[in-house]
Amino acid sequence: MNIIEGTIASPKGYYADGLHCGIRKEKKDLGWIVSTVPAQAAAVYTLNHVKAAPILVTKEALLANSELQAVIVNSGIANACTGKQGLAAAYETQQLIAAKLGIKSNQVAVASTGVIGKQLSMTEVKQGIVQLSQDNQTPAAFHEAILTTDTGTKEVVVTAEIGGQLVTMAGVAKGSGMIHPNMATMLSFITTDAKIDAALLSELLKETVDNTYNQITVDGDTSTNDMVLVMANGCADNQEIIVNTEDYLLFKKLFHFVAEVLAKKVAQDGEGATKLIEVQVQHGQTKEAARLIAKKIVGSSLVKSAMFGEDPNWGRIICAAGYAGPELEAGDVDIFLGSEQVLKNGEPQEYDAAKVQEVLEKESILIVVDLKQGEATGVAWGCDLTYKYVEINACYHT
Template sequence: MKIIEGTIASPKGFLADGKHCGLKKRKKDIGFIYSNVPAQAAAVFTTNKIQAAPITVTKQAIQSGTLQAIVVNSGNANACTGKVGIEDAFTIQKIAAKKLAINQEDVAVASTGIIGQMLPMTIVAEGLDSLDQKRGDPFAFHEAILTTDTFTKQIVVEGLIDGKLVTVAGVAKGSGMIHPNMATMLSFITTDATISSELLQTLLKEQTEITFNQITVDGDTSTNDMVIVMANGASEIAEIKKETTAYQTFEEMFHFVSETLAKMIAQDGEGATKLIEVEVINGKDALSARMAAKKVVGSSLVKTAIFGEDPNWGRIICAVGYSGAEVNPDTIDIFLGKIQVLKNSQPQNFDQEKMKQVLKQKIIKIVVDLKIGKATGMAWGCDLTYKYVEINGLYHT
């Protein structure tokens, strides 16, 4: 497996485009991903009980196990918009299907932006009509799905499976209202691998649990979040089966793409200056280790300490204690970077100057050793800054 320069349309048989239609003042705000043949598909969705209209439409579309296009708009979430919002989401699906000459049921719909505003459907329809289904501009699609993000998030890898080149590409948006299951994020993954929708769904659920569901920015879970995967088989490899070398290779590629996108979202948290990575080792079981890691990275006190470059390990062990993970309160070790600040739950003397250098870094690694098992859990987040309050205080205006 190797990382390559590319886009969400890098796998064979995919195309993407994005435009500005007027949902946002200037920036691109509508786009689609298109496969030239129906693709095997899988998806996971927000666990928020208040779910936006596009979630309803896409859940219905994905039931067949195939998709051929994904239509996305930013600037308007089409959430809490009642029956009209549902009708608008179906209309978007219908317009896109007609433009691309594909089945309406093979079109997924996604939206992100302000909750509680009706979509201006004339503008949306004109935007859909302006998209280029022959050549496209996938970089424009990367931009069209953003809201408060400060950079586009994409990753492309390729590898050999059964002697043939297979590509997996991912793109995501997400910056605030991030606390999966799922986060305030949209993520789309394309591949030219050949794999059944059933196995793809199993893989997506497994990988979401240890990647996208292990990031947090502010503790809020959005109404619109989804991850969709499309596999169109254009690489012409034999169908990937569970418990084979081909599956192992594909799983590694898929995990790398998912984890990379998750970390990019965490790094781009609204107002963030630092990425926080928490690794819990020697936990009793994997779920317990992940729970502890997620609580540490999600703690507002830990996040503000990292922003202030304060080595306040007391906030870390406190979060471990209320995480719900099984712990021995007398055996916990904690490291900030490579500097040990706690050993067997007892404070350690450390070089203050070296610690200052550690905390000035853009990526802060926290390791918590529970010493009660062999399981590991990872989580990612960001610091909590004054800028976060400013961004969200002015979000609607």
Template sequence: MIKTEQAIYTVIENGNITSPSGFQAGGAPIGIRKHNKLDLGWVYSEVPASAAGVYTLNAFRAAPLLVTEESILEDGKLQGLLVNSGIANACTGKEGLVNAYTMRQAFAEQVGISVKHAAIASTGLIGVQLPMDKVMTGIQAIETDGEADDFAQAILTTDTCTKQLAVSVEIDGIPITIGGAAKGSGMIHPNMATMLAFVTTDAVIPADVLQQQLKTTTDQSYNMITVDGDTSTNDMVLVLANGKAGNKELNPKHPEWKKFCAAFQYVSQELAKKIARDGEGATKLVEIRVQQAQSAEEARKIGKSVVASSLVKAAVYGADPNWGRIITAAGYSGATFSPDKISVWLGDVLVVQEGTPVSFDEVEASENLKQDTVVITIDLQEGNAEATAWGCDLSYDYVKINASYRT
């Protein structure tokens, strides 16, 4: 059990997107990806669910994203979700948009839901039309009673592992469950990236409240990760709340609202960290903790800037305690702070104190940079705000993977 100042929630062993009541999921190989890999996944709710979504800020927005946004705006409800991997259906013109609508219609008919309650998502190669014969054949074979692990596998591209979890939190004396699955490995950068995340809960919560909470949570989780500084065309986070738990309606006036928010935040943050840890070619998760900033926004600016720095990432890969790269990235972040107050730690080794370098054990500092999770702490001594950003190191394999992505 994990305890926080605001809530007590339980991490469910082998939890997934179907851990909340009333959700099913599955996946299948339909021939888009090579080697018979799973590449079509779906999620189904027994009843229409309150829905919320956040999307990429890239000017090139993929056709599936446009269609899904339209569905949610219809009445704030979703009951089913279809995802394909291997081809992004982005930058595909009118044909791509028609294909996205066709997928939504066929999926809705197959699982017996209203078309306005169906969402779709795609991830993979940009600028290529979907093989609609394979997609339609796959949709027609969908049975709502599938395996959640297959869904988590079907949404991957260059990922090396699935990313899923679930937690339980007691609200109104009733156990509420929040589950999720995500994908993302490359083209990951704050303000959404080539990542997809899907969260389900059996809580009773209206769509507008869910949307606001998702936006708040995204700024502290998915928008605080980076792998390579590239923001993609298909990024999307969707949340479905089907109300099957039967609690009193959740909103900011509910006496246990903060408990739900803490559990929801944990799921989103853990999914984001799993994406960062699985960055293409990555060997380590990098966590940047910014403390005593003037505001959370200033702290986030610095955290994002440092974790996105190619020089910092390369130094972490080589376990080189080159703290100059850290303060340089903080300096060009655009945040307001006093350079003569900043202190920096590599793990528990102090390397800069109030803007001045200090003597430190380089061997010990280097060992801290060799850990699976590398923690860099930056103390600004400017206020009480803080933020954490996550990323990964930059290895030779990143170039290898992306030099031959299409071939």
């Protein structure tokens, strides 16, 4: 596997663009990804019972047809809780893209992100769609067009030889606040030129999301608009990837890598964040329990506040582990901040304060919790809770 510079349109047979159409005051707010041929596709969506109109439209399209050729995304307005008018706007957007490309409406996915409860102005959307380019001169503009409170774009591109051909996979994501996946105000799109069936792609996506995107948290809020969508157009002309083969295992490795990189970038870019926090839970009874405990720790407001204040308050860590749900024996638990052990068999340890301070001063902090129950592991990622987070969200709507 090689990591290369590139964009969401780096795999063969894709182009992308982004622009400012007027939904937002100045920043880019409309973008698309297009495959020149129908692509096998799969998606997972927010588990919030309140789902935005674009989620409903995209879900309907993929249920009717496992192929996509385009994704259209707007930022600034979430088109959530907007009733019949909002749903009509999502359908109209889908139809406008289909007409421009000469494809079926159910080959177009729609996504939105931004303020909940405001209607999407189709005047601006229509003008923007007319201007979206098909020459692939500015594909990185798509990365910018999907952002809201993000401080920067989040992308990764990898290549590997699969089935006798060079396969490329690219991923891009947005997300900074309202992040507590299953999933969050998070949109992520993955493109590849590999040849793989949609059913296998869907199975792999769901498994990968559980171990990556669904293991990040910023603030414990689950959005109405979350979506992770993948397209595989087969333009690499590799032999079709079949489950439980060497090619499949390598493709799975690429897919997990791309998803984990993007998930960690979302966590690190949490609103107002200054630190990325990684929690590793070792020797859990089950993988599900280990993942749950890791996510509960990294999502604790008290743990997050302590990391912001560079306070080695391990009591908050074991407290969060204890209320996560799965049973544990406090007398067995070890906790490490970086490589420094602060708790052993449930008892506090004398530690080198200077070394622990060095750990907590870093932009990336590792917390390790050993439960001594079994062989399962779980990892979760999050960020610190800062004054800036409150400032951003106190004024977000206005």
